[in-house]
Amino acid sequence: MMLRSVNKLFVRSSAGALRRATRSLVSTSARTPSRVSVATSAPAIGSRLYSTRSTVIQLLDNIGSKREVEQYLKYFTSVNSQQFAVIKVGGAIITDYLQELASSLAFLYHVGLYPVVLHGTGPQINEILEQEGVIPDYIDGIRITDSKTMEVVRKCFLEQNLKLVTALEELGVRARPITGGVFSAEYLDQEKYHLVGKITSVNKTAIEASINAGALPILTSLAETPDGQILNVNADVAAGELARVMEPLKIVYLNEKGGLLHGVTGEKISVINLDEEYEDLLKEPWVKYGTKLKIKEIKELLTYLPRSSSVAIISVNDLQKELFTDSGAGTLIRRGYRLHARDNLDQFPSKEQLRTALARDPDVQSNKISIASYLRGLEGVSFKAYGDEPLEVLAIVRNGQENEIPVLDKLLASKNGWLNNVTDNVWSAIRKDYAQLQWVISESDENSSWHFSNADGSFAKNGKILFWYGIEDTKAISDLIADFSKKSVLESVNSGSNPTASAVKKSVSGVFQQTRSFSTTRSTPFFSSRGQLNANPNPPLKDGTNTKPAKVALIGARGYTGQALIDLINRHPYLEIAHVSSRENAGRPLAGYTKASINYENLQVEDIKRLEESGAVDVWVMALPNGVCQPFVNAIDEARNPAKNSVIIDLSADYRFDETNQWTYGLPELNNRAEIAKARKISNPGCYATAAQLAIAPILEYIPIDAVPSVFGVSGYSGAGTKPSPKNDVENLRDNLIPYSLTDHIHEREVSSQLGKQIAFTPHVAAWFQGISHTINIPLKEKLSSRDIRNIYQDRYAGEKLITVTGEAPLVKDVSGKHGVVIGGFGVNKKQDRVVIVATIDNLLKGAATQCLQNINIALGYGEYDGIPVDHVIRG
Template sequence: MQSLTRPACRQLARQLRYSQKQLGAAAVTTQQTPSQAAVSRSNRRRQYATAHKSRYDDGSARSAVINVLNNIASKREVQQYLAQFTSVESQQFAVIKVGGAILTDYLDEFCASLRNLNQMGLFPVIIHGAGPQLNKMLEEAGIEPQYNEGIRITDGKTLGIARKLFLQENLKLVEALESWGVRARPITSGVLRAEYKDKDTYKFVGEVNDVQTQSVKAAIADGYIPVLTCMAESNEGQVLNVNADKAAAELARALVPLKIVYLSEKGGIHDKQTGQLIQAINLDEEYDVYMKKPWVIHGTRSKIRDIKTLLDDLPRSSSVAIIHPESLERELFTHSGAGTLIRRGTKLQQSSSLADIDSAQLKKTLVREREGLDSMAVVERYLDSLKSRNFRAYYDDNMEALAIVLPPVDGGSSLAHLSTLTMTRSAWLSNIADNVFQNLKRDFPKLAWTVKQDDENLTWFSEKADGSIARQGEVLFWYGIDSPDEVRELMSEFVQHGRQMFGDVNLESQLHRAASAAERIRAGAARLAGMRQQTSSYHTSARRPQAEMQRVFNAGQRRTYATTNPNPPLGIKNRDKDYPSKVALIGARGYTGQALIDLLNRHPNMDLCHVSSRELAGKELKGYEKKKIIYENLSPDEVRKMAEKKEIDCWVMALPNGVCKPYVDAIEEAGNKEAVIVDLSADYRFDSSWTYGLPELIPRNQIASSTRISNPGCYATAAQLGIAPLVEHLAPAPAHPTVFGVSGYSGAGTKPSPKNDVNNLTNNLIPYSLTDHIHEREISSQLSTPVAFIPHVAVWFAGIHHTISIPLANQMASRDIRQIYQDRYDREKLVKVSGESPLVKNISGQHGVEIGGFAVHSSGKRVVINVTIDNLLKGAATQCLQNMNLALGYGEYEGIPL
């Protein structure tokens, strides 16, 4: 199965969601009698039965959804978990408990997730409550709810209202699922059997004591997702109200699913002292620890205790997840998951001596994923190297998982090194890998490790790290380093020693070099804090056949930058050059040039070497603190000579339109193809040989592999980000989007004109270039659809506000449109989507874009969207730095305050 690109996955997800939603909507008229509604539901069921059959006949929808899931996880993760889920009986996949608040506030999100699961042939069992709705109905009926020890006392009148409500909510959920193309069957009785909890105290409240699964299994066998309510019957047939969580637990005991999911609007359990989400609780190791925490009281304490009791009765492979409904797929198909995962876990052993570890088992574990005739010899040499080193090993009883850490050297750096990490497939799927990292983070506050850039586990490693940098096919990850000085030196060391350490594949040479480095460190105790221990370490990739020696650096010096990019850089160029990268800025008098200088001043791996400005030549550059720089007036010929000597790694052209071509030609004439050129003018935005550098819309690997990049315009960036997610939903010609844009006067440049005259702008709004503006052409060209652009300038200094009117091909709701945007920009750090219209005063000085509004016309076929951007930052300098980072091999957001 061929995976799709991230944008294609998102587009496909939107198409699937929208087309199926429209199918459901088309089957219902706005005014229906009860009999008409019944006929309509019957027709829809026949439609979905046909659709369901065709889905599994050709498998196209299943493949499509798997490709969509690749957007939230690696292809490998999705395939592994899907194989695990489909290897058991359908009813053993998952039990999902849905609270009443989810049915009220997140019904569409839940249905969309269930549709995706169902299209892959998965049938979770759903059981829902309706607590908030019941409280509201009781209040309307004039009944004050009564509780005893947190349990609702259910008298006859309350039970009658609750029974009616649960039936209504059950039908509501079933019909919602059907409107999304999911066959669902309501099961409102006959499954849960109960006895009175305490009839005198709680009245009609029951404790589930038996689960009859026949109707659940029959529904799944017929191709329906079963939807149950948390109502039970006694042996005498009396309906009893039961706790939804406890009912879900008993259902899970009967069905023995791989996953038990409690959907929660809070998204998981939060530590009430720190406010942080607890990602995982390993009960075998941490249950007593959590039960002693002062904030684990009342409902939280009861929930953790009940979950432990449940999991003690289920196979160790089962787990409970408390998550937000929007995170259902992420929880099921990624190693990192979402929300709070509670599992039995695997109690790990620790050892700091090879004598304490079963030698035969250790060697078998280390060699199991190595290829080649010398694999055992490699392992023997690695173990010999550990005899003279301080290390700590973490492993389970069967050594399904093994991690070996080299702690910090006494008196030197506080950074530990992950030397070895090896996992079997079952260890990954049972989350032992996460358990290992929990132990590492507990015992080693600062840790670094290296991974091959093509490692299939790269996404998982990225999520465990605070930062990363790639070099010559290797990615260095780290966590716990919060000092900019520490991180910069770590990155610098990784880059400086990359060729020496990574270029030699001879294991004996590597080990010899590591031993020599260790000896030098022991001998130079007086300089421990400033020396580096070049450590060669053994690393096996957890889920790929080949294994190899990996290198991890002991960064004992001062370091200087914490990258904000959790993902490895894309398309790294293995240039043999000194670091940091040398940058020349041609045209620095304007506002954009000054903004870029400020960003470069904070960038750890870029060295601004030349700044050219005809007006400022001979004066000292202000605002750059790394070194003293004097403005120059560089001619194209001087630029050519510098390019011939390869003195510059990146040229930034911050010149007016129509001026930079001679400089670009000079670099081309010098034959320096490896030097990166980023042009901030419009001169090359329509040149197909140049890459258009808008990372949120243009594939990042395309930018990363380019050396000629045209930086988009400020107006154009905001307009494209505001329109792009709806391009596939646009009404046909002659209708087209219209952008009403207003910029602060900094967009008019520093040269005096009526458009940057504050007196002229006060109490005024100046329109200009009302047709055929170059940005109109740029926006239309990049989106491949006509767009009208009407620019204005206002009295504020920095910031752009767009009001964009977009005609739609079909009726759409505001919430659906906003969801499209949230899906499209979910992982974009510089794009914020909200329901409110953004304000231009809030974007000034910020490095991102804000999108909101989403006001839909009463016809449902036109939406108005607002977008704000700082024209000097994300509209110019910040975007330029994104492109420079990608093209030069750094993390995309390095040097950009987030």
């Protein structure tokens, strides 16, 4: 059984910050009656709630990575709202931790999650009974509830329910008290226990109505007989019966201990995999009384629920940590599967299942190696393979020769494997068998934080990271790094890359001191699909020779694009953020940036002028709404320091139609890169416009003069910005598609202007968060086959690392979070006079932040792709 490593002090301080942030976020709205009125329409409430969603997610990033938070949000929203979670709250929580509980529930509410909350009231009942001189009586742990006690029970339930609902509404959360009508019951044993019930059925109508109205349902565990008699039911039992009907992803029990504690070590048990551990766990001498009963009840509960369901026993302070991070914070209990360790390929019951698991390997997906050749390479090799029954996670360790450190050759996990902590279970099994281990991953691996947390030390070079654990000898570590570096250099030479720096993360023994790790890539000759030297008239420049650090000032960087650019600069070898300006966030620390401690400022025009005069800024990035950046640009122009040529990148549309020849349009794959390299003012293209131009440009000469290509564009709602509107109101977008700006959209004019060809463009917004899909109808003036057209595109974009040409129509879900553009489909009609091309792009990355960084790199003489994880691009 593995104990998930948690820094308790950090978790507690983060939870406190989250609670304070929640109160700050909703304090104004809570004082405005119309904003919490139950008469307010659900769409209006939805608009308000989702206006804070991005802020809440950024705050959640404080306790986990952006990847973890977004991954779990997608997971939790993959089912109906009623099926997210059932949360059972102990009565003591409401008494002692009411504000913490309300804040935690408010965070879930503000990201669009609707847990079904059921609370008990045991301590409060005991207190009142004692005050009245009544001694509580129990049989077999069940409270005997006579009519006098029932009077107190009912009163306490109603008071505690109202107290929680009121606390939530003070935080701007719509909450609905549901104190009856859910649980039907019969007498458990009327003669023995009196008014204690055994639940016979659950009516979820009131719960569904509450969630559909945009309100959290707050339930008591009171039940009724068919003739209307109120019966007392144990809240844990009621929560279990409720879960059987709702079938939620999560069943959460909030208690003061924050989880189940090991009876010998006193440590919190992190994960219990019932299929693997249940029988052995019940044999432990410390598993008795209430602990044994709790584990048995949970086992019975989960037996008939989907395997995706799990139980979490957690403290209220750690609720976000448990729900939104891989490491968790409380005790996670799930059915899981038994784990198996195999040292021979013949021991796998299904070779197809094994092939499916290996198909997740990035080397297989990039065609560096085939599955068959990899499996053949395991023949005659000493190895051990670990995995659960369905192989949601597969790990393969090569044992090596005598005195050699074993190598974790593969660790391949599905999304379910990560979400359900199967990876941790497999890792625990590996740690038991191997006292020492080494392994290598790509720097762009989205789960790199997990690897860092499970390693004793690491060393990065040329886009790869070496990890190890259990190695204490300094010479052994040095030899390990030397061997890794040698292989890295050989791979670099073979691939044409040029290593410029390396980094070592300090090991547990204190041998190494951490530095930053960077790598640059050098362009190599590319050939077209027809064997000709590439026909790209504007190939990427050779990597620049500049290695001097440069300081960046971001003006107006609180939005999604600003945060994406901050993340990219954070990994850039030479760029550093010097100033970040946002009126709303002034004084707050800049989240997600680790190179230095930076606070938001509220820079005025005179501040911009002063900084430019002093030469304190090398790159100005204007991340402002359309129509407002001219005063800042003018200030920079007036204060130009002749000894230092700063660069301005404008992310708005203000200068995309410039006729003064002072601004260069920064679309590197289509524009002359040499012009961008010498430009001092660069207008960053729009997101829709980037994808549309790249999808149309290669075939321009084949379009009739009077024909108008038609672009049907659909964007995720992040493209509508953070300011609340119907276009970023997720409730309004649910089961919906919103067309807008039906004619003369600014990107229609932008694309037409840049291509010198009129196009028609109709934008839409959909319910996903980020990513754009274009379906483009293009008339043809001569007959071309689909293969002909695809070859044209492959030749045109040969050597472009951020453009992928594929025969399939690309999907927006595959480009979200990626740094390039995918162009494909190439559907030609029977007459061969029309082609339909599909292009996808992440509007926040290549549609904005990634392209901005490309332009900065070119203008400052760095490698064009420095700081951009080019491996994180879809390949055709």
